[in-house]
Amino acid sequence: MTGPVVVGVDGSPGSVTAAWWAAEEATRKKLPLVLLHSWPTQPLDVPIPQEARSRQLYGRNLLRRMEAELVHRHAGLTLTTELVSDTAAHALLAHGEDASLLVLGSRGHSAAASFLLGSISLHVLGLAQCPTVTVRAGDPAVEAGWGHPAGHRDEVVVGLAEAGPANDPVLEFAFASAASYGIGVRVVRALAHRVPYPASPEHAADILEAEERARLTTTLAKWRERFPDVPVLVQVVTGSAAHALLSAATRSRLTVVGRRRRTSHLTWKLGPVAHAVLHHGPCPVAVVPHD
Numbered sequence: 001m002t003g004p005v006v007v008g009v010d011g012s013p014g015s016v017t018a019a020w021w022a023a024e025e026a027t028r029k030k031l032p033l034v035l036l037h038s039w040p041t042q043p044l045d046v047p048i049p050q051e052a053r054s055r056q057l058y059g060r061n062l063l064r065r066m067e068a069e070l071v072h073r074h075a076g077l078t079l080t081t082e083l084v085s086d087t088a089a090h091a092l093l094a095h096g097e098d099a100s101l102l103v104l105g106s107r108g109h110s111a112a113a114s115f116l117l118g119s120i121s122l123h124v125l126g127l128a129q130c131p132t133v134t135v136r137a138g139d140p141a142v143e144a145g146w147g148h149p150a151g152h153r154d155e156v157v158v159g160l161a162e163a164g165p166a167n168d169p170v171l172e173f174a175f176a177s178a179a180s181y182g183i184g185v186r187v188v189r190a191l192a193h194r195v196p197y198p199a200s201p202e203h204a205a206d207i208l209e210a211e212e213r214a215r216l217t218t219t220l221a222k223w224r225e226r227f228p229d230v231p232v233l234v235q236v237v238t239g240s241a242a243h244a245l246l247s248a249a250t251r252s253r254l255t256v257v258g259r260r261r262r263t264s265h266l267t268w269k270l271g272p273v274a275h276a277v278l279h280h281g282p283c284p285v286a287v288v289p290h291d
Helices: 013-029 049-073 088-096 119-127 140-144 165-181 201-226 241-251 272-280
Strands: 005-008 033-039 079-085 101-106 132-136 155-160 184-191 232-238 252-260 285-290
Touching (some): 013 140, 013 165, 033 049, 033 088, 088 101, 101 119, 119 132, 165 285, 241 252, 252 272
Parallel strands (some): 005 101, 155 184, 155 252
16 A cells, blocks of 8 residues: 545544544554545535635644644654545545545444444445545544553454455455554454255354355465464354444454445445444444455
8 A cells, every 4th residue: 555544534523533543544554644624515505705715714724733733643644634625525535546545533422322424424435446444433442542451452353245355455454454553353254044954053054164164264365374473363153244243343453344346436335234333333444345
């Protein structure tokens, strides 16, 4: 990855927490950071000059404050700011064409609260051409810093819908993130309840799990070789993929899920598992597009 980490900021608690996380990520991976602030244009209602000036002044002051804080926190961080007159979704997606990572803030009222994702976030998550991370406002691990006891999350959890090379971008992102954090990867694969074998349910489940573990061993071989210092734990379960991922995420520093690339510029889609993890996950969540 050589493109910048781009984070959208609007002054909300979620965007501030997201900017902290993005700065830490950019510093750790030696990537430049872009702070992006935008305000929507109104095609049928041109704002009066005073309103436009007020918006620009607010955005400029916000970016200056955030830049000063982040540069103070992270010595050596390469940081630029951009103030644009555009919708937030369009501005983020345009920057995502050349970014290594997009970062979005998400509202959260407590550690137990769900992600409250709006249409802008979901639109960006469903269409972005690069990995996109959502960070919950008030996340104690992010706000306290990873050296604090609240930040002791010791895995990157990655959910796979199936074994095979289609998941390579998802696994590459998960393994590279774990390597940069100095922690391990937990690969979670959930199998359906149906039993296709003429055997007892218990025996059939054992057969299915063994077969899936064999497929995952093949899928993971090159990533184990490429990242030999990253411990890997494979978890194959029968039942709900969302439940398995949310359970595993309780000690996760980052949860990674995949999304099929869009087939049309007019459509976007996140699967039900991604939705569940984004809305209820206790840690930052990365959505990685793949073919």
